[in-house]
Amino acid sequence: MSKSQEEKQSRDRKVVVKRGAQExxxxxxxxxxxxxxxxxxxxxxxxxxxxxxxxxxxxxxxxxxxxxxxxxxxxxxxxxxxxxxxxxxxxxxxxxxxxxxxxxxxxxxxxxxALTPMMQFLIEHEGISKREAAQLREFVSRAGKKSEGKK
Amino acid sequence: MSKSQEEKQSRDRKVVVKRGAQExxxxxxxxxxxxxxxxxxxxxxxxxxxxxxxxxxxxxxxxxxxxxxxxxxxxxxxxxxxxxxxxxxxxxxxxxxxxxxxxxxxxxxxxxxALTPMMQFLIEHEGISKREAAQLREFVSRAGKKSEGKK
DNA sequence: GAATATATACGACAATTGTAGAACACGTCA
DNA sequence: TGACGTGTTCTACAATTGTCGTATATATTC
The missing domain is CATH 1.10.10.10 (Winged helix-like DNA-binding domain superfamily/Winged helix DNA-binding domain)
Known part of the structure; x- marks a missing residue:
């Protein structure tokens, strides 16, 4: 891998421009x-x-x-x-x-x-405050509807 | 902020050792x-x-x-x-x-x-699958109990 | 126009991170 | 012992990022 190639990849990785449906x-x-x-x-x-x-x-x-x-x-x-x-x-x-x-x-x-291992990590190793939990519940209830819509 | 202070902080930020209940x-x-x-x-x-x-x-x-x-x-x-x-x-x-x-x-x-804006971001901008949404719900439902234990 | 304030341009240094070849050291085998 | 393979040490360079002072330029005020 030459320097210029690596340089190009490094740039692309920093700002990935829109290509079709990609964000x-x-x-x-x-x-x-x-x-x-x-x-x-x-x-x-x-x-x-x-x-x-x-x-x-x-x-x-x-x-x-x-x-x-x-x-x-x-x-x-x-x-x-x-x-x-x-x-x-x-x-x-x-x-x-x-x-x-x-x-x-x-x-x-x-x-x-992958999101799934991250979620498991959160579940097993990260705690959150009561307040955050309450807010999350609210968002999650919306998530059900939104994700249905998205997929 | 002197160089040595910044250096010390930089190190502490990379590996934060156990202090009491901190992870x-x-x-x-x-x-x-x-x-x-x-x-x-x-x-x-x-x-x-x-x-x-x-x-x-x-x-x-x-x-x-x-x-x-x-x-x-x-x-x-x-x-x-x-x-x-x-x-x-x-x-x-x-x-x-x-x-x-x-x-x-x-x-x-x-x-x-904060976790809450991140979750919101995931829901609104990243698109999550049914499975991931289910895991999110599990996280939230456990969150109430775990945070009591941890905090 | 001179003085002053604000803003840009210039230049430089240090640390970290990535990258890797050359020199040297050690261990094994014929 | 010499050759060879494996592994460590040494050295060095480049790019990026962080940091900032100084020189220069511009704009405003008196």
Whole structure:
């Protein structure tokens, strides 16, 4: 496997574009996640806005965030709308697609890509709060109807 | 945040040791996952065994795998049992802990650490089969009881 | 126009992760 | 003992990601 092939695969794995019925998904790094969460909420917004939003939880230098965001533009995760000297960023990937990417990556690594072993894992090894359980019950009752519809 | 602090936090995040009732979990890279899956299945085993097992899916050079495994020893994920000149590796982390680490990382990044939005996401965006929905229901029905026990 | 504030561009370094070949060491066999 | 096979050690490079200060550019105000 040559470097360029691997590079191409690596890219495809990060952002899998729509091919027929296949869905969009993206894989973000830790820092990218933090930044995208702010962008999804405040877009279009400047890098400075993102920095201000993250100053408490992360305390990153402005240039740290700007660099990361510029790289995300190169990767196709963000786009720049220019107004005079100001760059406003907006997302090119949806939160749903990013979530899907992260979820699928986890599923593939830890559960060979299958939901059933993950569910078993949750059942046997993960507990949840009462509140979460109540909310889940509500969603599950809807799930019955939705899944019938889907399949 | 100084470099050494960040380094310490980074380590703690990768392997969170047992503190009281808190659980074990680990975070593995892509290559580490591939290797651990083989080790869990064949341990104790030599690096060459791992390389042979992965030759079809990955075609990594022996030294690629050996290097990764040596680094994993340094990280505490693997341990070496020496028999003459031969090193047999066995895992220091369980598959459950690794799964938990990967799952929790995903949950934190994509769903702010909460199960409920993840389940909602699955139901609304991922499409689940009847069987999976049934497992979800089982999880929810057990959730009430288990969480009492765990918490 | 100068001073100031804001924002971008530039450049660089460190750590981690992935990748792997070459050199060296050990064990076995003829 | 030398040859050969197996396994470890050593070394190194590349890419990515994280991190950030400095230089430069732009816009505004006095």
């Amino acid at each position: 969009n998904r993206a894989e973000l790094t830790e820092a990218e996640w933090e930044i995208m969460k702010v962008v999804w909420e405040k877009q279009p917004c400047a890098a400075g806005t993102v920095q201000e939003a993250l100053v408490k939880s992360k305390n990153w230098a402005y240039s740290t965030i700007k660099t990361t965001m510029d790289r995300m533009v190169e990767k196709g995760f963000l786009e720049i709308e220019r107004i005079r000297n100001l760059q406003l960023f907006h997302s090119s990937i949806s939160e749903v697609d990013a979530r899907r990417g992260e979820f699928r990556k986890m599923l593939k690594r830890a559960f060979n890509g | 074990n979990r680990a975070e593995l890279t892509e290559a580490e996952w591939e290797i651990m899956k083989v080790v869990w299945e064949k341990q104790p085993c030599a690096a060459g065994t791992v390389q042979e097992a992965l030759v079809k899916s990955k075609n990594w050079a022996y030294s690629t795998i050996k290097t990764t495994m040596d680094r994993m020893v340094e990280k505490g994920f693997l341990e070496i049992e020496r028999i003459r000149n031969l090193q047999l590796f066995h895992s220091s982390i369980s598959e459950v802990d690794a799964r938990r680490g990967e799952f929790r990382k995903m949950l934190k990044r994509a769903f702010n650490g």
